[in-house]
Amino acid sequence: MAVLEEHFERTIEKDRRVEPRDWMPEGYRATMVRQIAQHAHSEIIGMQPEGEWITRAPSLRRKAILLAKVQDEAGHGLYLYSAAETLGVDRAELTLKLIEGRQKYSSIFNYPTLSYADVGVIGWLVDGAAICNQVPLCRSSYGPYARAMIRICKEESFHQRQGYELLLTMMAGTEAQRSLVRDAVDRWWWPSLMMFGPPDDASPNTARSMAWKIKRHTNDELRQRFVDMTVPQAEALGVTLPDPCLRWNAERGHHDFGEIDWSELKRVISGDGPCNAQRVGVRRAAHEDGAWVREAAAAHAAKAAARATGSPDAAGRAATAGGSAAGAGDGAGAAARAGATA
Amino acid sequence: MSEWPLYEVFVRSKRGLNHVHVGSLHAADDETALRHARDLYTRRNEGVSIWVVRSEHITATSPDEKDPFFAPSGDKVYRHPTFYAIPDDVPHM
C-alpha cells in the first residue's frame, strides 16, 4: 500500500499520467469520476438549448452548421463517458444519476435560448469559456481524461468561430438583428462568467485538485483569462458587455470587472434555474423513449449470435453478456476496480 | 447494468500508420459497433480504417506485475546500438 501510494505520488510529481489500471487513492478516483461525469452530463444536456433551434434555422447553411455542432457535443459527452468508464463505473449508471438529479451538470445550460442570436452567443461566449476551461485540462493528470480533452479541444474551435461569424453576420444586418444580438449578449454574459465556478476562496476542493494536477489553474485565474480574451472580441463585434465596472487595469495588466451574483449561481446549481426541470425532463424522456431501441438492438444481436453458432442457448448468453462486459483495454472497468483494491 | 457490451476502438488515421486506440463505446453487436465508431471517432476524416473489439476479449498486463513483467528487457543494454563503441572515423555507422 505504502509502495503503491508512493508510486502514485511520484507519477504526479514527475508530471506523468495516471492510467486506468494504476493504483490510485480512493479520493482521486472519486474526484475524477465526479468531475468527468459532470463534464459528460454538461455536454449531453448542452445539446438542448441550441438543439431547439435546429428546425428553425434561418438557412440550410446555418442548419447544417448547427446540426454538426450539436452532434459534436453528443460526441464530447460520449468521449467523456468512455473516460469515466475506465475508472470502473458504468455510463448507464451515470445517466441514471443525471436523470434522477443525483449528479450535476454545468449551470449555464439552465438558461433559455430566446432567439437565433443566442446560438451565436453560445458559440462565442459559452464555447469560448469552455475552451478556456478545457485547454489546461488537456494536461490533466488522469490519462484518459486528458486524451478526451485533446479530442474535444480540437473540435471546440469550430464551435466558437461559427458562433462569432453568425454574430458578425447579424451585426452587419438590420437594426432588429443587431438588437437581438445585444439582447443575447446581455443575457449570457454573466452566466458565462459563472461557468468557471465559485470564487477561489469559496472553492474548498480546488487546492486538492491542483495538488493532484487534475486542475491546473484556479477558477478565478481562468475567469480572468476569459474576460481578457473576450473584451477585444466584443469590441470587434461592436457590442457592449453589460458590466459598467469593466475596464482595463494597467497596473494589474488585466481587466477589472464587476461582482458576480453568486446567489444566482447557487440558485441555478441547486436546481432553481429557469430551465433545470425542463432540461432534466427532456433527457429523461429521451432515455425512456429510447429504451425499445436499445432492447430491440440487443435482441437482434442475440438472435444473430445464436444463428451463427447454431445453438439456441447462445441467444440467452449473448443477451446477458453486456452485463458483465468490462474488459482490459483502456476501458477496463473490472480491471480498474481490481487495481484499486490490489 | 449496461444493455450493450463495451467495445474498444482503434483507428488508422492514414495509410502507412498503425491503428491507434482512441476510446471505447457500447454497441449491440460488432457491425453496429463499427458504425458507432465511425460516427463518434471519425466525424472529420480522422480515419481510413477502424477496428473494434469487445473489451472483454483484450488480455492485458496487470499493473502489480508491471516491474517484474518487463524486467527481462531491463538489463539488456546490448540490444541498443549505443552499447557498441565504434571509432568516429568509420563512416555510415
Ligand SMILES: [Fe+2]
Ligand atoms: Fe463540447
Ligand SMILES: [Fe+2]
Ligand atoms: Fe462546444
